[in-house]
Amino acid sequence: MTPAATSAGGAEPREDIAPVRAGEELDWSALEAHLRAGVEGLSGEFSVLQFPRGSANLTYCVSFGDRRLVVRRPPFGKIAPGAHDMGREYRVLARLHERYDRAPRALLYCADESVIGAPFLVSEYRDGVxxxxxxxxxxxxxxxxxxxxxxxxxxxxxxxxxxxxxxxxxxxxxxxxxxxxxxxxxxxxxxxxxxxxxxxxxxxxxxxxxxxxxxxxxxxxxxxxxxxxxxxxxxxxxxxxxxxxxxxxxxxxxxxxxxxxxxxxxxxxxxxxxxxxxxxxxxxxxxxxxxxxxxxxxxxxxxxxxxxxxxxxxxxxxxxxxxxxxxxxxxxxxxxxxxxxxxxxxxxxxxxxxxxxxxxxxxxxxxx
The missing domain is CATH 3.90.1200.10 (Aminoglycoside phosphotransferase (APH), C-terminal lobe)
Structure with a gap:
């Protein structure tokens, strides 16, 4: 894993990105292989950090060289019916960005729980504070x-x-x-x-x-x-x-x-x-x-x-x-x-x- 970086130009510290919290590691090899196969244009060294300040869904900043992606999956353990719906989030973000540019664009949805233990989505990474x-x-x-x-x-x-x-x-x-x-x-x-x-x-x-x-x-x-x-x-x-x-x-x-x-x-x-x-x-x-x-x-x-x-x-x-x-x-x-x-x-x-x-x-x- 690489340490938390600074944002473009160094104007703002990336205090919202940190090393992955103990107990919230995933099968990184399986995730890397799935992303390389499903998202176009990925190359370079694979590394992962985490957005640690959320309290429910697990959200990771995944890098392939200089390109960053966001990976989100539900929390571990028992999930309330209808909660943490990654398929729903993917559907919204795959379409809403066309009319509401504040919505990040979704790139991939995986319903196969064998990859990292739960359904997950991948979206574009946006720099900011x-x-x-x-x-x-x-x-x-x-x-x-x-x-x-x-x-x-x-x-x-x-x-x-x-x-x-x-x-x-x-x-x-x-x-x-x-x-x-x-x-x-x-x-x-x-x-x-x-x-x-x-x-x-x-x-x-x-x-x-x-x-x-x-x-x-x-x-x-x-x-x-x-x-x-x-x-x-x-x-x-x-x-x-x-x-x-x-x-x-x-x-x-x-x-x-x-x-x-x-x-x-x-x-x-x-x-x-x-x-x-x-x-x-x-x-x-x-x-x-x-x-x-x-x-x-x-x-x-x-x-x-x-x-x-x-x-x-x-x-x-x-x-x-x-x-x-x-x-x-x-x-x-x-x-x-x-x-x-x-x-x-x-x-x-x-x-x-x-x-x-x-x-x-x-x-x-x-x-x-």
Missing amino acids: VVWDSVPASMAHLNAAGFRIGLAVIDGLADLHAVDPESCGLADLGRPDGYLGRQVHGWSSRWDAVAAHAPSRETARIVEEVGRRIRAEIPRSQRAGIVHNDYKVDNCQFAPGDPDRVKSVFDWDMATTGDVLVDLGTLLNYWPDRTVEPDSDAAFIAVPGMHGLDLPSRAEVVERYAANSDLDLTRISWYEAFGCWKTVVILQQLYARFVRGETTDPRMGMRGALVEPLARRALGLLAG
């Missing part, structure tokens, strides 16, 4: 860089929702009719599958109360479009030095067609709000430290999105609560994998502590 807990060095000197990053993320979502699924061959990606009802039912089932590993009975009770309220208050969907289903700041990539436009959007394995406001609710759920006390339940975000970015407030997120959409946003609190509840379930899934010994990543062992406070936050949103 992902915003985690600080403004990237290449933007730090710019005026209001964090605020501009936030506006660019919102605009990237609005632009996605403006894409006509039929225009890029994705009209049949999902079933928009009854979408919200099926989503709520599906996430209820995912919780049921891991509820036995809840950190406490009280935690389970609160999560189940959130689910009951979510099911009882489903709003009427207004318009269907392409739904990313995990759109957030750290799934967006920027060109170094440019905070005003998202260059790439990652993690499309849950994409579908349906009620696009689900994406806005998800984004709000993950969004740090400088108008909220950092230690309050309402302040939960996925990446600690993001409060220092000085992003737009959640109210400004809604305002910016509304300026680029004709949708009625009066029920957006339900969508944010739904996004919050989904995050609860995802955290519990990750914690359950740790409890069952299916991952060696110590971060997963800490996910359980977040389940109850986040469920309480969802109840607060539903209470208005």
Whole structure:
């Protein structure tokens, strides 16, 4: 394996690429042979690094000489039905890039689990920076860089929702009719599958109360479009030095067609709000430290999105609560994998502590 490199020109460190984490090695010989046979133009020495900051799918940076590719496969262990769908992600990325240039182009899909133990996809590698807990060095000197990053993320979502699924061959990606009802039912089932590993009975009770309220208050969907289903700041990539436009959007394995406001609710759920006390339940975000970015407030997120959409946003609190509840379930899934010994990543062992406070936050949103 080669050490993590620097990006073109050395302007930004590749801190998001690292040696492969212990226990997450694959059959590299089999992978190399499959890629050389399936992707045109590969030559040079084969090497692998990992994108270590994701917490579910395993994502690797595979190099053949100077050419880089991205390889993604599901996590090890038991997988929830419909989750980590590499075939779906391939289908989306093989077509969406024609109408939405922030979507990396897919190059190959392998359904043969004998190669590396699970289905996987290969996509183009894009150079750039992902915003985690600080403004990237290449933007730090710019005026209001964090605020501009936030506006660019919102605009990237609005632009996605403006894409006509039929225009890029994705009209049949999902079933928009009854979408919200099926989503709520599906996430209820995912919780049921891991509820036995809840950190406490009280935690389970609160999560189940959130689910009951979510099911009882489903709003009427207004318009269907392409739904990313995990759109957030750290799934967006920027060109170094440019905070005003998202260059790439990652993690499309849950994409579908349906009620696009689900994406806005998800984004709000993950969004740090400088108008909220950092230690309050309402302040939960996925990446600690993001409060220092000085992003737009959640109210400004809604305002910016509304300026680029004709949708009625009066029920957006339900969508944010739904996004919050989904995050609860995802955290519990990750914690359950740790409890069952299916991952060696110590971060997963800490996910359980977040389940109850986040469920309480969802109840607060539903209470208005």
